[in-house]
Amino acid sequence: MKRLDLFVAYDMTDFISSLAPVYPMTEPQGEREEQSFAFGGQALIEGVMMRSRSHLVMCVRRPDGEIATHAQKVSSLTRGNRVLGLPVIRGVVAMLEAMYWGMKGIFHSADVALEEEQEEFGFSDYLLVLALVVVISSVFMVVPFVLTNYLHLEGFMFSLVEALVRLAMFTGYLYAISRWGEMRRVLQYHGAEHKAINAYEAGAEMTVEEVAGYPRIHPRCGTSFLFIVVLISVVVFSLIPSESLVLRIAYRVLLIPVLAGLSFEVLRLSDKYRDSAIIRLMTVPGLAFQRLTTKEPEPDMIDVAIRALDEVRRLEGAQGGE
Numbered sequence: 001m002k003r004l005d006l007f008v009a010y011d012m013t014d015f016i017s018s019l020a021p022v023y024p025m026t027e028p029q030g031e032r033e034e035q036s037f038a039f040g041g042q043a044l045i046e047g048v049m050m051r052s053r054s055h056l057v058m059c060v061r062r063p064d065g066e067i068a069t070h071a072q073k074v075s076s077l078t079r080g081n082r083v084l085g086l087p088v089i090r091g092v093v094a095m096l097e098a099m100y101w102g103m104k105g106i107f108h109s110a111d112v113a114l115e116e117e118q119e120e121f122g123f124s125d126y127l128l129v130l131a132l133v134v135v136i137s138s139v140f141m142v143v144p145f146v147l148t149n150y151l152h153l154e155g156f157m158f159s160l161v162e163a164l165v166r167l168a169m170f171t172g173y174l175y176a177i178s179r180w181g182e183m184r185r186v187l188q189y190h191g192a193e194h195k196a197i198n199a200y201e202a203g204a205e206m207t208v209e210e211v212a213g214y215p216r217i218h219p220r221c222g223t224s225f226l227f228i229v230v231l232i233s234v235v236v237f238s239l240i241p242s243e244s245l246v247l248r249i250a251y252r253v254l255l256i257p258v259l260a261g262l263s264f265e266v267l268r269l270s271d272k273y274r275d276s277a278i279i280r281l282m283t284v285p286g287l288a289f290q291r292l293t294t295k296e297p298e299p300d301m302i303d304v305a306i307r308a309l310d311e312v313r314r315l316e317g318a319q320g321g322e
Contacts (some may be wrong), residue, residue: 012292018100039313040197041196041309041313042193043187043192044109046185047059047112050309050312052315053072054075055312055316056074057311058070058108058308059110059311061304063115063239064114067304067307068112070108076097077097078090086263087265089204089261090261091265092261095257095264113270140166140170141166141279144166144169149245155238158237159233159234159237160234160248162233162234163231170226174293175291178292178293187295188294188295188296188301189301189305191294191295192305195302196305211305211306217290219274219287221290224285224289225263225264228263228282229263232259236259243290270282
């Protein structure tokens, strides 16, 4: 397969995991008094990407077994810009940035893993795949609305049933992806990324043997984020006046960025109040979905994830010491 074909096949599953760097993880438990949304990760093709506030590291397993490491400095548009840093708006910006770096990571990892001639990931590539993501996202927003419309419900009940239909579609999609043989290794690397982050947050020794014992599920994965989007859509859409059918469909497409921004703020709060019973209840469905979006990784996959996390930590430490 060519690398663009791989990306199209990987598209929505990667969109889910690419949200992880938007909502990076916290410091180890010994330093939990000062929360620092420090590191986030994403599965790549035969590799893992780890991202901090200032650096991005991609580690990819070459066909000869060696690990290729690529690192670069990154900076969010929300830093130093008061408008883009405002609540809700910062979530939209973070989502677009995460998608960009996620796409760039996939193209890079495909070049390394398939030993193809490396081409620069361009703005036209970004626009092409972004358009594809918008189309697929719109399908998940519009189709449930159209199906629910046949039930002749109104108000909150309409929005609730619509959300349940959307969840059913989403679950079916994840199940189909999880059963696709070519995606299995990607889902295993997703599990390896989670294990490395979980071990780091617990303050464990970062060895393959130690990290392998940690769960492949993480409460702040992008999968959990999408479930929060569905919950918020119930409230938002129930408040929208029942205008014409065309307007109601348009709302569901045009408000996707707003829903993402609101969900970003909720996910930030969920980390701050992670011990709350309500927050734990909200994360249960997302954790269940991760049974589909992650698989138990092989030791060499965990090794790649550890290498990426260690390198991004080293770079952050070096910068802090400057």
